[in-house]
Each structure stands twice: as C-alpha cells, then as structure tokens.
Amino acid sequence: MFVIMAYDVNVERVTKVLHVGRRYLNWVQNSLLEGELTKAQLARLKADLHKIINDEQDSVVFYISRREQYLERQTLGLNKGGQTTMI
Amino acid sequence: MRKPIYIFSSGTLERQQNTLVFKDGDGKKRYMPVETIADIHVFGELDFNKRLLEFLTQNEITLHFFNHYGYYIGSFYPREYYNSGYLILKQAEYYLDILKRMDLAKKFVYGAINNMNKVLEYYIRRGAEELSTTLEELSHISSAVETQDSPEALMAIEGNAREIYYSAFDIITDSEDFSFAKRTRRPPQNRLNALISFGNSLLYVTVLSEIYRTHLDPRIGFLHSTNFRRFSLNLDVAEVFKPIFVDRLIFSLINKNQLKAKDFSTGVEGVFLSESGRQTFIEEWENKLKTTIDYPPLKRKVSYRSLIRLDLYKIEKHLLGDKPYEPYASRW
Amino acid sequence: MEQQKEPQQGNEIEFYNEEQFLYTGTQVYYYVICHRKLWLYSHRVELEKSSDKVALGALLHETSYPRLKKREMLIDSLIKIDVLEESGKILEVKYSSKMIEASRLQVLYYLYYLKRKGFDGLVGELRFPRQKRKEDVILTEEKEGEVKAALQNIAQLIEPPSPPIVEWSGICRPCAYAEFCWG
Numbered sequence: 001m002f003v004i005m006a007y008d009v010n011v012e013r014v015t016k017v018l019h020v021g022r023r024y025l026n027w028v029q030n031s032l033l034e035g036e037l038t039k040a041q042l043a044r045l046k047a048d049l050h051k052i053i054n055d056e057q058d059s060v061v062f063y064i065s066r067r068e069q070y071l072e073r074q075t076l077g078l079n080k081g082g083q084t085t086m087i
Numbered sequence: 088m089r090k091p092i093y094i095f096s097s098g099t100l101e102r103q104q105n106t107l108v109f110k111d112g113d114g115k116k117r118y119m120p121v122e123t124i125a126d127i128h129v130f131g132e133l134d135f136n137k138r139l140l141e142f143l144t145q146n147e148i149t150l151h152f153f154n155h156y157g158y159y160i161g162s163f164y165p166r167e168y169y170n171s172g173y174l175i176l177k178q179a180e181y182y183l184d185i186l187k188r189m190d191l192a193k194k195f196v197y198g199a200i201n202n203m204n205k206v207l208e209y210y211i212r213r214g215a216e217e218l219s220t221t222l223e224e225l226s227h228i229s230s231a232v233e234t235q236d237s238p239e240a241l242m243a244i245e246g247n248a249r250e251i252y253y254s255a256f257d258i259i260t261d262s263e264d265f266s267f268a269k270r271t272r273r274p275p276q277n278r279l280n281a282l283i284s285f286g287n288s289l290l291y292v293t294v295l296s297e298i299y300r301t302h303l304d305p306r307i308g309f310l311h312s313t314n315f316r317r318f319s320l321n322l323d324v325a326e327v328f329k330p331i332f333v334d335r336l337i338f339s340l341i342n343k344n345q346l347k348a349k350d351f352s353t354g355v356e357g358v359f360l361s362e363s364g365r366q367t368f369i370e371e372w373e374n375k376l377k378t379t380i381d382y383p384p385l386k387r388k389v390s391y392r393s394l395i396r397l398d399l400y401k402i403e404k405h406l407l408g409d410k411p412y413e414p415y416a417s418r419w
Numbered sequence: 420m421e422q423q424k425e426p427q428q429g430n431e432i433e434f435y436n437e438e439q440f441l442y443t444g445t446q447v448y449y450y451v452i453c454h455r456k457l458w459l460y461s462h463r464v465e466l467e468k469s470s471d472k473v474a475l476g477a478l479l480h481e482t483s484y485p486r487l488k489k490r491e492m493l494i495d496s497l498i499k500i501d502v503l504e505e506s507g508k509i510l511e512v513k514y515s516s517k518m519i520e521a522s523r524l525q526v527l528y529y530l531y532y533l534k535r536k537g538f539d540g541l542v543g544e545l546r547f548p549r550q551k552r553k554e555d556v557i558l559t560e561e562k563e564g565e566v567k568a569a570l571q572n573i574a575q576l577i578e579p580p581s582p583p584i585v586e587w588s589g590i591c592r593p594c595a596y597a598e599f600c601w602g
Contacts, residue, residue, distance in 0.1 A: 040478065044122075403599070409585075
C-alpha cells in the first residue's frame with residue numbers, strides 16, 4: 001500500500017522522527033514522507049515511532065491508499081523529493 | 088515487497104542514521120529507505136566503505152555493478168538469506184549426476200524455445216506470416232534437444248535455436264535504425280545487439296536477486312557449466328524468460344519509438360546505450376516487472392517479477408524430488 | 420543443532436531418546452498444522468522471511484504486553500520461551516487463535532521439555548492479544564502422552580528424502596509456503 005506520513009512533533013523529537021521515517025519512506029518535504037509499504041513494514045514503522053513520540057504532545061498522521069495509482073499527486077512550485085527508483 | 092534502486096549519478100553511498108544516503112558530487116544528499124530496498128544497481132562511479140557493505144548485509148540488500156557501457160561487472164551478494172544445507176547438497180547431486188543434470192538442462196532449453204515460439208506466434212497472428220518458416224525451423228531444432236548427451240552439445244543446440252529466432256527480429260521490428268544482421272556480443276556491433284545485451288544483463292541480475300531470496304546456490308547451474316567462481320544458475324533460468332521479458336520489451340521500445348538512434352553511442356567497446364537510453368529502458372523494464380498477469384495455479388494475479396521466483400521454487404521442488412520442474416510457459 | 424546433554428536422571432529411561440528432544444517449538448507447532456510445512460521447515464527450506472504475516476506476528480510478539488515483566492530464554496539453543504517473571508508461567512503470544520490446537524501442543528512441548536530437564540510443575544499460558552483472550556496450559560499425564568506421540572511422529576515425518584505430497588486445505592491460502600507449494 002502507498003503511505004503518506006505527516007508529523008507535527010515537539011522540536012526536541014523532530015530529528016528522531018525524521019530519522020525513523022527515512023528508514024521506511026522517502027522524504028518529500030518538511031515533515032512529510034511517502035512510499036510503498038507492506039502491512040508489516042507500516043506496523044513496524046508505527047512501533048518504532050511509538051518508542052520516540054510523546055502521546056500527549058506529538059502527532060503523526062498516516063494517509064493510506066491501497067495502491068499508488070489510486071492517488072494523484074500534484075505539485076505547485078518545487079518538487080523537492082519523493083519516491084524514486086532512479087538517482 | 089522490496090524494490091530496486093538504480094544509481095546513475097556518481098557520488099558516495101553511505102550508511103547514515105541507520106538508513107542509506109547517496110551524496111552526489113555537489114554534496115547534495117538523497118536518503119533511501121533501507122527497509123524497502125531489494126537491490127541497488129550501480130551505473131555511475133560510486134565510492135563506499137566496508138561499513139556500508141556490512142549494513143547492506145544486515146539488511147539483505149544485493150549490490151550490482153555495471154561498467155561505463157552499461158554491461159554487468161559483478162555483484163556484492165551478502166551471506167545467505169536462507170540457508171538449507173540439505174537443498175544445496177541436492178543441487179550439487181543434480182549437477183554431479185550427468186543424467187539428472189541433462190534432464191534439468193534440457194528443461195531450460197525447452198522452456199526457452201517454447202517462449203521463443205510464443206513470441207513468433209504472436210507476430211504471425213499480427214500478419215507476419217513469413218515467420219512461419221522460422222517457427223518450423225525452430226521446431227526442428229527443438230526435436231534435436233532430447234538426443235543431446237552433454238551440456239556443451241545442448242548449449243550449441245540452444246545457440247542454434249537462438250540464431251534462427253534472432254533472424255526473425257528484422258521482420259518484427261522492420262526498422263532501418265534497428266537492423267539486426269547477426270548477433271554480436273562483447274562488443275555489440277549495432278543498436279539492436281546493444282539492446283539485447285543490455286536487456287539480458289538486466290535479466291541476469293534480476294534473476295540473481297530473486298535467487299538470493301530462495302535457498303538455491305547461484306553458483307551451481309545446470310545448462311551453464313559451473314566453475315564455482317561465477318554465478319551460473321541465474322543464466323540458466325534467464326534463458327526461459329529472455330524471449331518474453333527482454334525481447335518483447337525491446338520490440339515495444341522500438342515499435343513505439345521510445346528509443347531512437349540518438350539514444351546510442353559508438354566507442355571502442357562497440358555500440359552501446361547512452362545514459363538517457365538506459366534510463367528509458369530501465370523505466371520500461373521496471374514497469375514490465377511490476378505488471379501483473381493471471382496465474383491459474385495460484386488462482387490470482389502475480390507480477391512478472393514473481394514469475395521468476397515461482398520458477399525458482401519449482402526448481403527447488405524438482406531438486407527435493409517433490410515435483411518435476413516445468414519452466415514457465417507464456418500463454419500468448 | 421547438535422546438543423550435548425547431561426544424562427537425565429531417574430524416570431522413564433526406556434523412553435528417553437536424544438533425538439526426541441532435538442525439535443524446536445515451531446516444529447511441534449507445524450506438526451499440528453501441516454506435515455509438508457513441517458518437513459520443509461525441518462530441512463531448512465524455510466519461507467517465513469518472505470511472509471508479511473510472519474513479520475506481523477513477530478512484531479506483535481515483541482510489542483505486546485510491554486508492561487508485563489517477562490524474560491526471553493533460549494534453552495539448549497533450541498527452544499525459545501518467554502517466562503513471566505512473577506508467576507513463573509511460560510508465556511506464548513500468538514497472532515491468531517485459529518491454530519489454537521497447535522499453539523497448545525507447542526506450549527505443552529515446552530513444559531515437557533523443561534520437565535525432562537528437572538523443572539517439574541510449571542504452567543503455560545497462551546495469549547492472543549488481538550482477540551483479548553488467554554488460556555492456561557497444564558501438562559497432565561494424558562497431555563504428556565500426546566507430546567511424546569507427537570515427537571515420535573515428527574521423527575518419522577521428517578525422515579523421508581522428499582516432502583509429503585501437497586494437499587489443498589483452507590489453511591494454504593494465507594500460508595507463507597503457498598507460493599512454494601502451489602506456484
């Protein structure tokens with residue numbers, strides 16, 4: 001499934017959340033990542049994040065689409081990052 | 088499902104914050120999600136250290152290298168993903184026993200010729216009736232397979248089959264820019280040959296990466312002789328898939344004008360695809376591997392890439408004495 | 420997986436056989452589920468890594484009951500168990516209660532194994548966090564007989580050079596070995 005992750009966390013934990021996110025997803029722009037994951041990969045990502053965030057102060061939101069094709073991505077201005085197979 | 092990454096730029100690949108980062112010449116960083124990568128194909132100049140190789144091993148990611156002309160150089164194949172001593176012994180047994188080895192080797196050749204037939208039949212249905220003669224010639228060759236008693240003789244027969252089949256390429260593509268003339272390797276002498284060589288090397292590494300995720304030892308092939316220094320099982324299995332994966336993709340790229348004469352260069356190493364040409368090829372190659380088709384034995388759709396894995400499992404079952412291997416046969 | 424073991428003292432020497440101890444909990448579990456899977460797994464033709472379901476199960480095992488004090492122990496580099504620190508119960512966490520028979524036998528095997536090592540009177544507990552369900556597992560004399568019979572059967576089932584013929588059953592569809600068996 002295709003996953004979009006957006007986070008809004010205390011500044012102390014921003015870097016940590018970014019580091020965990022980048023192990024599973026592609027960086028798109030500030031606080032936003034995307035990529036194709038299996039169920040277990042998503043579950044593990046959530047478990048890893050759960051160890052870092054503070055449930056009272058931080059928020060991580062996942063948008064999940066069964067297939068990438070079901071989702072249309074449009075950009076205004078710069079295209080900073082995202083999922084790629086070729087570098 | 089893990090995915091491949093292709094690196095065309097030159098730079099450094101490193102482990103950083105427990106994931107992979109590529110730094111290009113200008114110091115621009117590009118992070119790659121280590122958890123979802125299957126293998127990395129390196130076309131550019133790449134610097135890396137042992138720490139990276141350890142990290143790739145930990146995460147079970149294979150690394151494949153290609154030279155300046157886009158041809159395969161070698162792979163970093165981390166220690167086994169799965170490891171069944173029993174199956175490896177069986178694989179060796181089927182290699183050492185010449186009858187068992189020939190039986191398997193013939194299956195790869197039959198599988199290859201059968202899929203060549205499917206490609207030709209498709210174009211015959213589309214009006215290229217002159218290909219019927221090629222088809223007949225192929226069936227002659229095919230009937231000689233059974234009587235061969237050495238892998239070398241079988242390789243020669245396979246070579247003949249492919250020569251006859253390749254002779255149909257000029258009729259199928261009907262393009263002056265992509266005339267075939269004859270098969271030339273190392274170096275390829277014209278564009279079509281360059282495409283075949285490039286496509287075949289992509290297939291070899293794709294099969295190798297799939298073998299990595301099975302219990303088979305890639306060094307022990309049956310049709311292609313083992314010399315224990317290089318991979319050969321992937322070459323065997325690739326024979327079955329070349330016509331339907333590589334050749335069909337090439338015809339489509341040429342016939343849809345996605346690749347043109349300007350996408351090639353000529354050097355001392357013969358004719359080769361330029362970087363933009365390679366990118367186009369790889370993009371379509373990846374699209375093809377992702378395409379799903381009906382697969383009746385599992386009563387569901389599977390991707391082209393999974394077809395390779397499924398054939399590897401069939402080979403394992405053959406070696407375990409469970410069920411004789413039947414190579415994948417394209418249905419159209 | 421060869422084990423050097425101290426000779427067992429006392430009871431039931433006539434039954435004791437080194438071979439019968441050389442199985443993992445997974446083998447006992449697979450024995451109930453599918454003999455073909457047992458054969459393949461026992462010959463190290465494993466496919467668990469390729470399965471998302473197995474990965475989900477492993478994650479659940481790691482992350483469930485974070486507040487429960489438990490200690491993971493690997494015994495004779497063969498059986499891996501979670502012990503509840505307070506009650507001394509042997510804990511086994513499962514993703515699904517569908518294979519409850521197999522899960523029971525697996526825990527019974529752990530209890531039997533430990534009993535043979537001299538730890539008598541232990542109790543097991545199965546937990547299915549997703550179903551919010553748990554169950555005590557007690558090694559009675561009758562259950563011990565079942566474990567012994569299973570161990571003998573496992574030895575016979577994995578002996579032949581080829582796996583048992585594949586037979587379709589409802590549990591094949593979600594199985595990690597489905598592509599291998601049916602592809």
